[in-house]
Amino acid sequence: MVANLGYATLIITFLVSIYGVVAAYLGARRNSHALVDSARNAMLLTFPLLTISALAIIYLLINGHYEVQYVTEVTSNSMPLYLKITALWGGQAGSLLFWSWLMSAFASAVTLRKWDRDREFLPWVTLVSLVTLAFFLILSIFVENPFISFWHTPTGSITTAMFRPAGTSLFIPQDGNGLNPLLRHPGMIIHPPMLYLGFVAFVIPYAFAIAALVTGRTDARWIRLTRRWTIVAWVFLSLGLVLGMRWAYDVLGWGGYWGWDPVENSAFMPWLIGTAFLHSVIVQEKRGMLKQWNMVLIILTYDLVIFGTFLTRSGVLSSVHAFAQSAIGPLFFGFIGVTFITSMILVIYRWDDLKSDVEMTSWFSREALFLLNNLLFFGLFIVIFWGVIFPVLSEALGIVGQKIPSLSSIFTGQKVTVGPQWYEGIVWLPFAGLLLLMGIAPLSSWQYSTAKTIGRAMWKPSLASLLVVIGLVLVGFRSLPALLGFWLCSFVIFVTFYEFWRAAWARHHARNENLLLAFWFMIGKNRRRYGGYIIHLGMILMAIGILGIELFQEQTQGTIPQGGQIEIGQYTVKFDSLSVFDTADGRNVARAVVSVYKDGRYIGELHPRRDYYYESQQPMTIAGVRSTPEDDLYVLLVDWQPLSTSAATFKIYHNPLVWWLWFGSIVFILGSVVAAWPSKEPEMVMVSKSIPETSKA
Amino acid sequence: MRIKIILLSYLLTLVMGVTVVEIVSAQQPTPSDDQVNEIAKQLYCPVCENIPLDVCPTTACAQWRELIRQKLADGWNEQQIKDYFVLQYGDRVLGTPPPEGINWLVYLVPPIAILAGVYILFRAFRSWKRPIQSDNLQPNSSEAPQSTDPTQDEYINRLEEEVRKR
């Protein structure tokens, strides 16, 4: 009943979306306000409809309706309530519906804004949003239907279908499979929604870009309108990525936070292009340049977002290989292909309108540095894209070797792995370049910077950061990559602080304001710039964390009896006790208590665990972690050999500075809030009344 | 005299036995978990994708780790063990594709792409670049075409743009 209701609302939403697309198109073509308003209402209607669908699934999940296939896949009797609700995005069918719900929410929010000055954008923004929504609804209705149920056939087997096939009866399993244990971590519960929020929010700037292309209003208007949306999308996407890193660190049990896995990379690529876009649009706003490039960037962001949605883990697709063999592959590839080609055709159609008429005056001007920033981000994207696609490509090209035997030693078609070693060997350089740019760009000005002016602004922070490096060398650091990395980080920190200080001091002096108040008001006057600086600071702190763990991580592993100990660096870990017990939610838990000593002094206790989930027969390791700004001590209970009090195997990681990775992410969230905060002053300067109001819509 | 010979032979046997035992145990010290992990973390599970061998929880991976331990105990070095794994399980156990045949592309394309990007940027800069002085001499060409635009909306727009540029 409820399942049928949910499915029916999906179909109705789909029909409403199609109607909206047609109405928006005709309304724009015929300049009919009635049709456009009708399309707008259709857009608004999709949200309550999809809410009903989503609530239907949640109802089925909470009440254990295991006759519905999705409920069996992701819930079980032993799961607590909150996990059953979050199981909505625990599997592919549910997460696609969740994505559609978020899409309609955001698109409705955009539809509700004041459209007076941009009336010609409205139908096209509505159209693009509804087309995207319709695509995901097609997937939910025809391919990954979350409401499919189990049916007993007369021959005794079980089949799945939405509506009862003739001669079958409903099959209701007693219990479900339960959510994958790896997904039961708080970070994993909130990570998919954050990521999807970021993905969905990027559709809005894309919709406006298409609207701008179609209507010919290719000035910076569409960028100004979507400025806040872009920052919001960016911060959610960044947060989603950081939460994924935190989850990997806590739960996957290898003492790291990023594996260069295709799934991770597919969420990283839209972030890279999105960040490039975020910076590049500032150039268009300030100097009217890069209009064509910004169009390309946002189109790329959109298609990468669609690509990323399908490769994410909650969709149970573990790699590009798996994705390519699924039923969804061709459909989604078709959608990406069609949207990409259509968007590019529009860009080519408006190519000349997008030509910028401003020239570059200096290699060191801020716009030149922004271009360099774009080059580095785009370069990173190309590298990562190549790494993701190469294994599939080389395997597919094996067919050449099969058909042409003389080439078979070149086109072997053998599966290869492009792993972290390859990525890390390449990406450090663009990242270092980006760090450097974060330090130099604030010092350069629009149009009129030269090497001399930048050099003059740069020498103080450079000197200060050089002193930091000398200090590090004196303390004993010899690693060249570390010294370079920390020099860059301290350089950017000094530059950023200097920028804040300079402006606050000037204002304090000019207006005789209290320094702190001056600081506050100064930020308020230019939220985007100072919010941006705070975000950069957050990134630098994250970079410090990354440098610490990447360059100085130590690990050791050993099997010790109760009372035994393992040493790593300054730390000693002593095995105190082990308890093994079953829990109410279907797990067998082996919990060890270890004492940690630093330089001989007792500093605390840790509880590494190994959970074994009976129903999914999957083990999960949960590390005992002691985290301080200086370093993390990360203790894992490892079951290479059976665990017992006479011999338990521990793997210990020492991760210096990784705390800053998490703290830095909080700082950049703060910065984004500042950057996106609505300004109190009106953005527009209204011209006085003598101009006739001809164009008010 | 006989007792001395017997005692001496006992002593000799004892000494030889201990020596033999020592030699034997010196030939086969069990490689530590750390030594195994050193190599295992550079190899990837042939069955599950993209999971390093030192963290993979499956039975098969446990067997492979013990295989590494066995080979280390036999005196093999890291390169020999890696080559053995490639022979047995294919190229995908390595973290980076071996540079042969088409795999060269994976190493060549990124630097070429980045260099191409640098070149394109360089050319674009050059064609855009105007010296600072002449900017004042030439009329800002953004004004000319659009002032003929009739709609007031556009005018207001451009006004705002100029104000915003400040």
Next chain:
Amino acid sequence: MNEIPSSPNETPAPKASIRWGRILAWIALFALLVVVALVLLQRQQGPVAVGQTVPAFTLTTFDGQQIGAEEMAGKVVLLNFWASWCKPCEQEAADLESVWRYYQPRGDVLFLGLAWTDTETASLEYIEEFDITYPNGPDLGTRISQAYRTTGVPETYIIDKNGLLSYVKLSPFTSQAEIKAAIDPLLGP
């Protein structure tokens, strides 16, 4: 991408090379799309299909024997991919061995076991546990399984006397009768 602006002083000469660069970029882009499409199409294929000619291979058994195209010619060949760590493989191991002993005297049926991503000691233990007498060898470098585009173990491929694939089973056999039912039609007179 980054384009030259319509400045009045711009000389026409650089425009031509930029135009070529632009055309090249579009061509490269579309080539990429086409390649990705082909890749996806190829991945959709799945394992080698019934009716196709099977990839040729030479197997070196654990005993050191070489079994190649010569030994397989004119025979019905049952190719079984397994691994010692694979629990479902154990379900069919005994059945496969019994059916092998049933067909062996005929001389025109050949069973081959390929140990996929397995260790030699563990494989030999598995063979001994189930008293397997048909030839078994490691799938060195997983080349054979990659040629067959297998997706896991156990999988069985039955090849008829003309070298064409006639039967594919991507899960364990449930009974001896099932195996015999797949082989009997291929035996001919």
